[in-house]
Amino acid sequence: MTEGFRLSQTEFVPGQRWISNTEVDLGLGIVVESANRRVEISFPAAGEVRTYAIDNAPLSRVCYEADEEIYSDEGVVIQVRERIEHNGCFIYLGEDAAGNEVILPELHLDSAVHFSKPQERLFAGQIDRHGLFKLRVETLEHRHRLEQSPAYGLLGARVALLPHQLYIAAELASRPVPRALLADEVGLGKTIEAGMILHQRLISERARRVLILLPDSLLHQWLVEMHRRFNLTFSLLDAERCEALQASGHDNPFESAQRVISPVSLMTRDAARLEQAVAAGWDLLVVDEAHHLGWSREVVSHAYHCVERLAQRSEGLLLLTATPEQLGPEGHYARLRLLDPERYPDLDRFLEQEQQYFHLNHLIGSLLEGGAAFLRQDRHTQRELAARLGEEAITHWLAAPALSQDNLLDRLIHQLVDQQGTGRVLFRNTRRTVEGFPARRFQGYPLLAPNFYAPQGADVQLEPLLHPERHLGTDWISVDPRVAWLQDWLKQHRRDKVLVICAHAETAVALDEYLSLRLGVRSSVFHEGMSLVNRDRSAAYFADQELGAQVLICSEIGSEGRNFQFCHHLVLFDLPLSPDLLEQRIGRLDRIGQTQDVQIHLPYYRQSPTDVLMQWYHQGLNAFERVCAVGDALYQRFAQPLHAAMHQPEDAAALESLLHATQEAREALEQELAEGRDRLLEMSSFNAERADQVLQAMQSEDDVSRIQTYAERLFDRFGISLQPHGRHGLVLHPGEHMLCQLAELPEEGMTLTFSREEALQREEIEFMSWEHPLMIELMEMLTHNEMGNNAICMLKLPALPPGTLLLEAIYELNLTVPRALQLPRYLPGGYVRLLLDSEGRDLSEVLGHQPLNQLAQPLKLSTSQNMVRMVRDKITVQLQQAQQLADARLPVLRETALQTLSLERDAAYQRLEALARVNPAVDEAELEAHRLDTRTLQQGLQNARLRLDAVRVIVVAD
Ligand SMILES: Nc1ncnc2c1ncn2[C@@H]1O[C@H](COP(=O)(O)OP(=O)(O)OP(=O)(O)O)[C@@H](O)[C@H]1O
Secondary structure, eight states: OOSSOBOOOOOOOTTOEEEESSOGGGOEEEEEEEETTEEEEEETTTTEEEEEEGGGOOEEEOBOOTTOEEEBTTSOEEEEEEEEEETTEEEEEEEOTTOOEEEEEGGGBOTTOOOOSHHHHHHTTOOOOHHHHHHHHHHHHHHHHHHHSTTTTTTTOOSOOOHHHHHHHHHHHTSSSOEEEEOOOTTSOHHHHHHHHHHHHHHTTSOOOEEEEEOGGGHHHHHHHHHHHHOOOOEEOOHHHHHHHHHTTOSSGGGSOSEEEEEHHHHHHOHHHHHHHHHHOEEEEEESSGGGSOBOSSOBOHHHHHHHHHHHTEEEEEEEOSOTTTTHHHHHHHHHHHHOTTTSOOHHHHHHHHHTHHHHHHHHHHHHHHHHHHHHHOHHHHHHHHHHHOHHHHHHHHHSOHHHHHHHHHHHHHHHHHHSTTTTTEEOOOTTTSOOOOOEEEEEEEEOOOTTOOOOSTTSOHHHHTOGGGGSOTTHHHHOHHHHHHHHHHHHTTTSOEEEEOSOHHHHHHHHHIIIIITOOOEEEEOTTSOHHHHHHHHHHHHOTTTSOSEEEEOGGGGSSOOOTTOOEEEESSOOSOHHHHHHHHHTTSSTTOOSOEEEEEEEETTSHHHHHHHIIIIIIOTTTSOOTTHHHHHHHHHHHHHHHHHOTTOHHHHHHHHHHHHHHHHHHHHHHHHTHHHHHHHHHOOHHHHHHHHHHHHHHTOHHHHHHHHHHHHHHTTOEEEEETTTEEEEEOOTTOSSOOTTSOTTOEEEESOHHHHHHOTTSEEOOTTSHHHHHHHHHHHHSOTTOEEEEEEOOTTSOTTOEEEEEEEEEEOOSOGGGOGGGGSSSSEEEEEEOTTSOBOTTTSOHHHHHHHEEEOOHHHHHHHHHHHHHHHHHHHHHHHHHHHHHHHHHHHHHHHHHHHHHHHHHHHHHHHHTTOHHHHHHHHHHHHHHHHHHHHHHHHOEEEEEEEEEEEEOO
């Protein structure tokens, strides 16, 4: 667009170019005829002709000055050198891009020209409503504040603000590339953490293409959770949909969408699909229930291979599992290797490193306890620190003023925590650190096995012994005392919902049929033999509080990932032979959102293998009533005597000694871990100070009255029809006079609340946060287009003589840095505001934007246009003065931003450097990437220019 565009008032002469002030989209008009106090204008770009009364035609004359760029109707760009007038029409003399002399009569100006810059629009008479200008500036303020907030990207999630999740989300969101294992205990919110990280990366444009791989049973739940909690819509690509897409002409179905959810089974069963998914490339890959990715030195599972291929083609990688060591330390190692193959090249080295935790933890423990005073005196610890973090780190610390040593010590401790083998990639929060979980209560129900049931003996396979129904014949349901027990229990708890989990689908189906068909219990079933749709229907039927099922019977697939915390009773119809799987089962109920104690019930045959296993779990591991983090490790250690005891359930002495040994081993192991790995893990998984910073930022942005007041004006300006809905809510509908079509406002309208609390209770209504897609759409439309970028108003201010002309200019920084690097975070205040008086003095400090808004009176459009015509020369001078002043401010702005930038980047660099001491070969690449990004950011600031974003002319009246 052209700079310094002028408007001039002359007679209407055929051939002149004018624009309509009220219908700017018509483009440049040509005077066709002027007679009988009327003028006829043709608008070639729009193919329209208009006739106006000459006296009050809403038209402005188009007239370009020397040095401006103009476009001919043949698309040639011309730099104007001179403008001459001939018979009332202009002729422009200038040069084209190749330096050729061009003479262009105004008749041949491009008619499709569009004015967008504030000064162009002001002079062209395209003056915005005063309210729209105010809204634009307010929107800029909000946008900059949000971009600089530590909560940026996390605000839009419909979630309760839980510090352990906020910390992980903020920590990973701030990294250039998030590659991590989210391993919080069952039900602590790994899906939510992953969702928050995704949301942040997508909003900040650090990721666009996301693939989520899931077990079949979790596809729908994730789709719903991503949409309902994060407003993120994913395409589900399973085998059928891939086929359909391919049939409709998509060579690679994975290129048909940016955000995809797929079952892992699609990759493992169909090599071609895996290749397509790999070829499509991803910014972020998420794999839930990652403990299924089996790996050992001898055998690597196919699922592991598939995920490995994809992980190599994806920048970011989030692996989710509540039981990272379920398949032993090898499996754990293998998942870390997926995240960072170079840092974890070798299993033996990894196992060795794990042994080092004790010393590191001891060092950290003494620093935490003794603080700066201790470190100042203790030379031995100083030497140890120097050995781990480098001589320079400790010399620098010792040289620092005593007052700042405490803070600096925190930084050193964090560097030590990072150095721990898995410090930066593994996040594990436990119920010990996250408070507020209800208790678990366990009750076993010993039953007499039927007389004819006797499959025991050392030669019988152990696993089937845990499922007596398999030995009771086809009519097992009528003879198995567990069924009678269940029937009885249900009768006594008619009002309670209960989740029943058993190992096999056939058992689940038989139980369901028996309960519903023979006993009339409202029961539903969930197993791997059902279609995904039917599984979800069953789960939804169970979730329905009023008309839903009382009982849901799940096979083992129901014990992973699903959310059943609305129910408080869990019946274990059998026991799994894995402590981690037991924890997964209990985790369906014992998860965030559970409001009552979780009651766990186990009917079992007296003196059976299940009886032994139950006692081992309960007395040995205490795994029913608490999370036993060392369960699988102890299972590996005690498998042999445990299996022997299960084969000999009547041998009370052997069992007693097994239980005793297990208890002792558990206590010792827990103690060892608490002093070693777990403490470090706890420290790297959570930082109260950082979490609190994010929490406070979130709470401050949740201020309902601020967002509500602003949003109501915003919606109204765009012509959206709104009605109040409760205290903090609205019902929106597309209005009759909407300014434009809105992709994020559905035809049928939307009911919303601005309150997070209400949004958490009422999932059927939208949570309107600063990051709701509709809010983002409107704010972007306002600030990325010319809407409201100029205004004129009147002001009565005794301190200033009437007739004084003030010019308020708002400048934005033009940044040429990729948005993903989030340069605006470092900019103080975000934009520059100047308020110039007639002498070119800046009064912005004396009269702020808000006070000015309160004093300013809007003017009618025609008055505004006349006013601009009268004072356009003065405005032009003031605009030039403002630009000079703004340019003079730029170096200071740049310097402050560079300082903030280097403070933050240096701290991050030091953290990486400390890490590189352990593994220099690997981390050099990361350090180099960091240096490069820092250079790009610095360069971006050096190249930044101030661009006039909006301008307001203020006329001081009597
Ligand atoms: N911050 C939160 N606000 C509201 N609900 C939450 C929050 N965090 C988690 N939840 C709810 O708690 C339940 C457990 O969360 P989630 O499914 O993310 O846990 P998980 O760690 O992935 O569980 P699992 O180990 O079983 O896979 C879900 O119903 C989830 O919606």
